[in-house]
Amino acid sequence: MGQGQSATGSAGHRLGWTEEGVPVSLLHEDPYFSRSGGLQETTHVFLDGNDLPARFRPGFHIAEIGFGTGLNLLAAWALFRTAGIPGRLRYTGFEAAPLGAADIARALAPFPALAPYLPPLLAAAEGGSWRIEAPDLEARVIPGDVRDTLPRWQGKADAWFLDGFAPARNPDAWEPALMAEVARHTVPGGSFATYSAAGAVRRALGAAGFAVARAPGFAGKRHMSRGALRLCAGAAGGAV
Ligand SMILES: C[S@@+](CC[C@H](N)C(=O)[O-])C[C@H]1O[C@@H](n2cnc3c(N)ncnc32)[C@H](O)[C@@H]1O
Numbered sequence: 001m002g003q004g005q006s007a008t009g010s011a012g013h014r015l016g017w018t019e020e021g022v023p024v025s026l027l028h029e030d031p032y033f034s035r036s037g038g039l040q041e042t043t044h045v046f047l048d049g050n051d052l053p054a055r056f057r058p059g060f061h062i063a064e065i066g067f068g069t070g071l072n073l074l075a076a077w078a079l080f081r082t083a084g085i086p087g088r089l090r091y092t093g094f095e096a097a098p099l100g101a102a103d104i105a106r107a108l109a110p111f112p113a114l115a116p117y118l119p120p121l122l123a124a125a126e127g128g129s130w131r132i133e134a135p136d137l138e139a140r141v142i143p144g145d146v147r148d149t150l151p152r153w154q155g156k157a158d159a160w161f162l163d164g165f166a167p168a169r170n171p172d173a174w175e176p177a178l179m180a181e182v183a184r185h186t187v188p189g190g191s192f193a194t195y196s197a198a199g200a201v202r203r204a205l206g207a208a209g210f211a212v213a214r215a216p217g218f219a220g221k222r223h224m225s226r227g228a229l230r231l232c233a234g235a236a237g238g239a240v
Contacts, residue, residue, distance in 0.1 A: 015103060023069065023099075023107045030165040032068045032107065036219035039111050041195070042075040044218045049193025049226040050159040053079050058087025063157035063185065065150075065173055066164040067093030067141050069107040070121045074114040077137050091139040092155060094146040101125040146173065150181045158187055162194035167201050176204040183208035186229045197223035 014026040023032045034041035047053070050062075062076055073091050080089040099107075101122045108118055120132045130141035142149050146164070160182055164173025172178075174196070182192065182205075192205065197214060202225055206212045210227040217224040 015099075017106075021106070021110050023103060025165065028165045028169045030169045033071055034219055038071055039075060039113070041218045042072050045195045045224050046072055046161040046163070046193050047075065047079055049215065049224065050161075050191045052076070052159065053083040053085070055158065055191075056080055056083055056085045056089070058085060059090060060085070060159070061090040061092070061155065061157045061187075062159050062161060063092045063094070063155070064161040064163060065094050065146050065178075065182070066162075067095035067098070068163065069099060069104050070125075071108060071111070071114075072161050072163060073139060074108065074111075074117045074121065077117050077139075078114060081136055085136075088134075088136055088138045091137065092153070092157070093139070093141040094149055095141050095143055096145050098125065098130065098141060098143055147175065147178055147181075150178065150185060153185055156185050156187045156190070158190050160186065160190070160192035162192055162196070162201075167196050167198045174198075174201050174204065176207065179204040180208040183210060183229060188231055189228055191226065191228045193224070193226040195221060195224045197221075197225050201225065 016024040016026050018024060018031065018035055020035050022035050022038065024030065025032070064072055067073070073093060076091065077089060104125055105122055108114060120134060124130050124132050130143065132139040142153065164170055167174040192210060194201070195217060197217065202212045205225070205227060209230055211230050212225055212227040214223045215226050
């Protein structure tokens with residue numbers, strides 16, 4: 001864990017803070033985003049990794065395992081707006097332990113480009129609704145362990161952000177059965193991206209029905225993974 005951390009008391013959480021101002025899970029001993037630049041990491045791994053903004057269209061649906069601070073949501077929303085896509089971006093975040101508004105505000109303060117998008121997120125966190133309705137965004141966070149909540153989810157995503165801490169530190173968020181649920185909740189040809197290049201994760205996503213590719217990682221990480229749901233039948237994830 002980083003230096004300069006200080007525990008704070010977001011409900012149900014034990015958070016530390018690195019000297020760069022990045023929140024760290026004391027349970028998983030892993031930061032919520034890269035200490036080398038959270039927004040650049042989001043852009044490289046999750047946005048570029050899902051070919052965004054090129055694939056955006058009205059109603060495009062992003063789903064995320066590990067909503068955390070909402071950094072990925074705000075970055076995707078800003079990109080959708082900047083790209084001038086008509087209609088709304090849809091975004092569903094799955095989160096076991098939603099953060100409080102004060103911790104979210106502290107974590108996202110170093111990203112002034114996202115400041116215009118922050119107040120609705122803070123209001124959703126403060127009010128406990130975890131829903132944001134804006135002219136160009138329809139977002140919600142589904143609380144609970146994603147292994148319980150995703151199988152019951154009725155939606156399908158065009159793109160997945162797989163961001164549940166490093167698999168070695170939190171294997172729960174990367175189980176093969178969960179990766180099969182990710183595939184089952186992906187439109188044909190839909191995509192995923194993650195910073196992880198762990199063999200077990202790649203095999204689970206491949207078995208679930210994704211064509212998995214390696215790509216250059218962010219900030220000193222050799223590789224990350226990205227992929228698209230195969231359009232052929234026969235995959236465990238039910239791709240058609
Ligand atoms: C790396 S952080 C996510 C960072 C986040 N995407 C952001 O933009 O700030 C990982 C998140 O996954 C959540 N998480 C871990 N295991 C989970 C599980 N089994 N179900 C749901 N959420 C989980 C953690 O609570 C944490 O918020």
